[in-house]
Amino acid sequence: MWGKKSDKSATQTYVLRFLFLEIVCVVLMILDNSNKIATPIRSTISALTLPLVKVVEWPQRAYNFINSALSDHLQLLQENSDLKQNLSQVQIDLLQMEVISQQNVELRQLLNAKQQLPLQTTAAFLVNLNIGKNQHRIVINQGSNQNISINQTVLDLYGLIGQVSKVNLENSHVILITDQNHAVPVEFLRTGVRTVLYGTGDMNSLSLPEIPQSADIKVGDTLITSGFGGVFPRGLKVASLSEIHDSQGDRSFQQAYAKPSANLNNLKQVLLVWEDSNHSESSEDATQ
Amino acid sequence: MLLPWPIWFRNIQPYWLALVIIYWSIESPKQCGLFTAFTYSILLDVLYGSLFGKHGFSMVAIVFIISKIHKRLKMTSFWQLSLMVGALLLNDAFIRSAIDWLASNENTLVLHLYSVITSVIIWPWFKYFLDRLKLKHR
Numbered sequence: 211m212w213g214k215k216s217d218k219s220a221t222q223t224y225v226l227r228f229l230f231l232e233i234v235c236v237v238l239m240i241l242d243n244s245n246k247i248a249t250p251i252r253s254t255i256s257a258l259t260l261p262l263v264k265v266v267e268w269p270q271r272a273y274n275f276i277n278s279a280l281s282d283h284l285q286l287l288q289e290n291s292d293l294k295q296n297l298s299q300v301q302i303d304l305l306q307m308e309v310i311s312q313q314n315v316e317l318r319q320l321l322n323a324k325q326q327l328p329l330q331t332t333a334a335f336l337v338n339l340n341i342g343k344n345q346h347r348i349v350i351n352q353g354s355n356q357n358i359s360i361n362q363t364v365l366d367l368y369g370l371i372g373q374v375s376k377v378n379l380e381n382s383h384v385i386l387i388t389d390q391n392h393a394v395p396v397e398f399l400r401t402g403v404r405t406v407l408y409g410t411g412d413m414n415s416l417s418l419p420e421i422p423q424s425a426d427i428k429v430g431d432t433l434i435t436s437g438f439g440g441v442f443p444r445g446l447k448v449a450s451l452s453e454i455h456d457s458q459g460d461r462s463f464q465q466a467y468a469k470p471s472a473n474l475n476n477l478k479q480v481l482l483v484w485e486d487s488n489h490s491e492s493s494e495d496a497t498q
Numbered sequence: 499m500l501l502p503w504p505i506w507f508r509n510i511q512p513y514w515l516a517l518v519i520i521y522w523s524i525e526s527p528k529q530c531g532l533f534t535a536f537t538y539s540i541l542l543d544v545l546y547g548s549l550f551g552k553h554g555f556s557m558v559a560i561v562f563i564i565s566k567i568h569k570r571l572k573m574t575s576f577w578q579l580s581l582m583v584g585a586l587l588l589n590d591a592f593i594r595s596a597i598d599w600l601a602s603n604e605n606t607l608v609l610h611l612y613s614v615i616t617s618v619i620i621w622p623w624f625k626y627f628l629d630r631l632k633l634k635h636r
Contacts, residue, residue, distance in 0.1 A: 224532075228562045231536050235558065238540075238551030243601055248550050255544045263545070340547065342509050344606050347547060376547045383547035391602060 249377060253354045256378035263381070267337065329443065330484040331365070332356075336477050337381055344411065346372075346386040350480055353378045361441050363483040369447040369471030370394065370435060371480055384480070387448065387470060388413055395438035396448055401426050404436050407448060410467075413474050416449050418466040425464070429454060433468055443483060447471050509609065512617040515542055516590060517624055519557060520583055523564050524571055525632070535561040549601050556593040560586050576622070584618040 242248040338349035352358050354377050362374040364384050372392065376383040385392055392409040396418075403425040408417050421427060431451040437444030449468035456464055503511060515538060522530040539554035546553075563586060564571065571582060591610035598606045 224565070227532055228558065231532055231558045232555060235536075235551035235555035239549050239555070239597065239601065242550035252544055252550060255540060259541055259545055340508075342609065344604055344609060349547070378544065378547075390604065 249360065253377060253379045256353070256380070260380055263337075331481040332484065334480050334482055336480065340383070341413075344390060346389040346392075346409065346411070346413070347375070348372075348384050348386065348477060348480075349381050350384055350482075351381055352482070353380045353382045355379055358382050358482065363442050363446070365446065365481045365483060366472045366477060366479070367481075368473055369449070370442065371472045371474065371477070373441060374482075386474060387472075388416060388474060394442060394448060395436045396433045397436040398425075398427060399432040399434050401431075403427065404438070407433060407468065414469060415452070416468045416470060418451075418468060419463065421464050421466055423462050423464055427451060427454065427464075427466065432471075443485070510612040510616050512620045513587065513590075513613050515539070515553070516557065516560065516587060517583075517617060517621060520560060520564065520586065521625060521628055523561050524568070524579075527565055527568055530561070531565075532558055532561055549597065552594060552597050552601075555597065556590045559593060560590055563589075576625075579625075580618060580621050583621050584614065587614045587617050590614075 238248065238251075242252075332352075334350040334352045336348055337351045340347040340349065348371075350364075358374055358377050360374055360377055364371045364373060370387060372384050372386040372389070374382050375385040386409070387394055387407070388409045388411070390409050390411040394407045395404070396407045397404045403421065405418055405421050405425075408419065410417050418433075429451050432447060433449045433451065435442040435444055435446045435448055449470045451466055452469045453467040454464060455466070519530065519535050519538065523535070535557045536554050539557040540551070542548075542553045543550050571579065574582065588611075591607065591614050595605070595607040595610050598604055
């Protein structure tokens with residue numbers, strides 16, 4: 211008799227515990243979806259997972275180290291000469307850029323326009339990829355300890371990569387521009403036509419479904435961020451147009467595809483953009 | 499996800515944590531209860547950067563179902579157990595795709611089904627290996 215009773219209450223508490231945990235999960239999911247309160251919880255818990263991440267990374271690091279230690283002398287020489295060639299090319303480009311930026315400053319002074327801010331960036335390294343059909347994410351080795359914040363812009367040397375989507379203590383997740391759920395406000399460098407660039411889930415293709423039929427666009431046009439929406443700073447190179455079709459559904463739009471400028475398939479190092487308040491103050495002074 | 503698998507394998511790789519939790523909760527339900535499943539799944543969510551509590555929700559459900567039919571599971575044959583594991587994981591895949599669909603309106607069911615298939619294929623070997631390990635350490 212007694213045994214039966216205690217059995218029953220035990221199953222009852224078990225069911226209650228189950229329901230309690232499920233409700234906790236639902237609450238966490240709702241909090242996380244609204245993207246505000248869950249971030250500190252996430253970053254504290256991520257401290258627990260840090261040793262695991264380090265342990266998993268260790269063999270990879272060891273492999274890289276041994277690989278570089280044993281790599282062929284000839285290969286290194288080849289690489290060195292390639293890099294030197296690259297560098298000289300870049301230096302020539304830079305020289306031209308200097309002239310152009312000087313001209314730009316003069317023109318802006320003539321127009322009395324606001325100074326374009328130089329971008330403040332820091333480098334971060336890729337520690338993991340999370341790329342599947344439905345999501346394109348990467349993990350970088352800087353987190354809330356390095357003051358990384360959500361929505362921070364991420365670049366590589368060739369163009370925009372994406373933005374920070376989740377911040378942990380020592381690493382953070384970056385959503386790539388090619389992710390199905392990602393959109394960037396862009397404009398055409400040549401004509402200034404503004405539109406929105408969507409990810410397709412394919413690493414080499416971005417879609418532009420909303421270009422007005424009247425807009426002047428052609429294959430090869432460069433797309434830069436327009437700075438609308440306030441997430442990305444203006445003027446970062448994003449992609450170049452690769453295909454143009456007539457839209458099947460709505461006749462007032464034409465549909466286009468673009469190829470990302472960033473080297474998304476072979477990322478190793480990325481640049482994080484910082485918005486520096488000191489710079490904006492000094493630029494205001496300059497305009498006065 | 500943490501391990502450097504090639505990309506094609508990432509999409510179809512078995513749901514390792516679920517396999518471990520299922521084995522553990524069948525063999526020693528005292529040690530692996532709801533809280534254990536919950537804790538490990540939360541850690542998984544942090545590592546994946548996925549929606550917080552998504553894996554927790556489905557994993558707690560798995561352990562709950564296992565504890566309900568625990569006695570029968572212990573009695574069933576090896577192959578029947580594999581089938582049961584398949585059913586549990588299928589249920590889990592449906593739960594997680596439903597969550598994905600509600601939270602971000604993406605259809606991830608097919609993707610989850612791949613990993614259910616590979617998990618079921620790997621389960622017999624997995625169980626055999628862990629049984630051997632258990633005997634060794636007894």
